[in-house]
Amino acid sequence: MQRDLKDRLYEQFARIGKALANPHRIEILELLAQSDRTVESLASEIGLSLANASQHLKTLRQAALVESRKDGLHVHYRLADPGVFDLCAVIRAVAERRLADFERLVQQHFGERSDLQPVAMRDLLDRAKADDVVILDVRPAREFEAGHIAGAISMPIDDLQARLRLLPTDREYVAYCRGPYCVYADRAVELLHRSRRHARRLFEGFPEWRAAGFPVARGPEASASKITRSSRRAGSPRQRRART
Amino acid sequence: MQRDLKDRLYEQFARIGKALANPHRIEILELLAQSDRTVESLASEIGLSLANASQHLKTLRQAALVESRKDGLHVHYRLADPGVFDLCAVIRAVAERRLADFERLVQQHFGERSDLQPVAMRDLLDRAKADDVVILDVRPAREFEAGHIAGAISMPIDDLQARLRLLPTDREYVAYCRGPYCVYADRAVELLHRSRRHARRLFEGFPEWRAAGFPVARGPEASASKITRSSRRAGSPRQRRART
DNA sequence: AGCATATTCAAGTAATATATTAAATAGTTG
DNA sequence: CAACTATTTAATATATTACTTGAATATGCT
Numbered sequence: 001m002q003r004d005l006k007d008r009l010y011e012q013f014a015r016i017g018k019a020l021a022n023p024h025r026i027e028i029l030e031l032l033a034q035s036d037r038t039v040e041s042l043a044s045e046i047g048l049s050l051a052n053a054s055q056h057l058k059t060l061r062q063a064a065l066v067e068s069r070k071d072g073l074h075v076h077y078r079l080a081d082p083g084v085f086d087l088c089a090v091i092r093a094v095a096e097r098r099l100a101d102f103e104r105l106v107q108q109h110f111g112e113r114s115d116l117q118p119v120a121m122r123d124l125l126d127r128a129k130a131d132d133v134v135i136l137d138v139r140p141a142r143e144f145e146a147g148h149i150a151g152a153i154s155m156p157i158d159d160l161q162a163r164l165r166l167l168p169t170d171r172e173y174v175a176y177c178r179g180p181y182c183v184y185a186d187r188a189v190e191l192l193h194r195s196r197r198h199a200r201r202l203f204e205g206f207p208e209w210r211a212a213g214f215p216v217a218r219g220p221e222a223s224a225s226k227i228t229r230s231s232r233r234a235g236s237p238r239q240r241r242a243r244t
Numbered sequence: 245m246q247r248d249l250k251d252r253l254y255e256q257f258a259r260i261g262k263a264l265a266n267p268h269r270i271e272i273l274e275l276l277a278q279s280d281r282t283v284e285s286l287a288s289e290i291g292l293s294l295a296n297a298s299q300h301l302k303t304l305r306q307a308a309l310v311e312s313r314k315d316g317l318h319v320h321y322r323l324a325d326p327g328v329f330d331l332c333a334v335i336r337a338v339a340e341r342r343l344a345d346f347e348r349l350v351q352q353h354f355g356e357r358s359d360l361q362p363v364a365m366r367d368l369l370d371r372a373k374a375d376d377v378v379i380l381d382v383r384p385a386r387e388f389e390a391g392h393i394a395g396a397i398s399m400p401i402d403d404l405q406a407r408l409r410l411l412p413t414d415r416e417y418v419a420y421c422r423g424p425y426c427v428y429a430d431r432a433v434e435l436l437h438r439s440r441r442h443a444r445r446l447f448e449g450f451p452e453w454r455a456a457g458f459p460v461a462r463g464p465e466a467s468a469s470k471i472t473r474s475s476r477r478a479g480s481p482r483q484r485r486a487r488t
Numbered sequence: 489a490g491c492a493t494a495t496t497c498a499a500g501t502a503a504t505a506t507a508t509t510a511a512a513t514a515g516t517t518g
Numbered sequence: 519c520a521a522c523t524a525t526t527t528a529a530t531a532t533a534t535t536a537c538t539t540g541a542a543t544a545t546g547c548t
Contacts, residue, residue: 319524
């Protein structure tokens, strides 16, 4: 009964599913959720051959999940719709809740992270409004420029060590990166702790922040030199807020 | 850098994606979003051989999207997590917005539906609170029992014609079914219109209602005989509300 | 024009997925 | 226990997918 119609509708849904049926393609989508990228840039970041990356992108384009724009020699790919990130996010959520293998993997590699008391998005928003915290975007500059948490300062993880002296020691820092399983923010927090600064990471990454509808900004700007010392108690970090 | 970890994480995500890479498996998931079902029941509804249905269910179980429970001769399958319906919903949303083929298909088969002015979930909730409308669940009784919109009356589409006389002519009706592309509610509205009753369909279906957090109920109950005639103007349907 | 670079395309192969058929298992009924 | 039903498993043919390699295309630069 209506079999033909149903088959055709579900065939369309499965086009999306098929595009998500490969680990490298999901990784491509999550990278594109940070910023546009060229084929070569995606291939080298993920460790794919150029031809292979190009083929995956073709698959994704045929499923209408990405779009491309030609710019001279380069072809820039981008997500076709904010809903594409939702796809990744829901897959991740289900994997977290349901896949024992996934949980084990996370436990092995991020088990110690709970000691670092990641900050929730809502809490960060409140503290940012109170100008209570310095938000550090530790992703590559290109991704910061494509979109970042409003008020954040670009401090790519590779430059952080060299630029530490720009960061007053009496402020509190929250670092964020690409997502909950990206280690950039962990490394940043580690570096900041080593230099006796108070720092935590945002639990999520920028795409989750944007998807939640929290304030974002675009473009370069906000050099670290703008960070002022704490106006509250010069020389000593303010009391840590209680978090449960 | 951290390639090995990333590969393993994305491999897990892709397990979910692979499970969604087949039209019949997506259809199985959407059916299970209505109610638990046995293998045989799924196979016959979808038009699959038993062995084939069993294999698809095995795939879904290995991706931890469904669980099974043995009951005598039968094995009942159910969604493993509410997030699994979210997967279907997000895929559908992306298909609707991005796939031209899908849009064309919908236009061809449901193009005339906009004439019927489907009711939005929010509007239905408001009107239900005001006891302004009779909500008819036109899915099979089994699905109604597994969960339905709070206050709805079970009126399976196959019985509707025979039970029409139980429905006062001076009330307004909203019929709903499995989802936006299920035709049961369309047929119900058509039958009700033919018998000069005022009726519209809910745009979405029960799983969307539940996922939105609107009030639901379980179990049999609520026979049609409980429907009272309108207390406002006996004999004539009340004025239609303006909808834009 | 000639060369370099970025990307796509085409062909081939290995691996994986799908559906069919037949056989095996497990539980129920008489 | 035999007959029956629901489900799973196994075996197989076919189709699809993933990655590699090498060639083709397209653009920009000198």
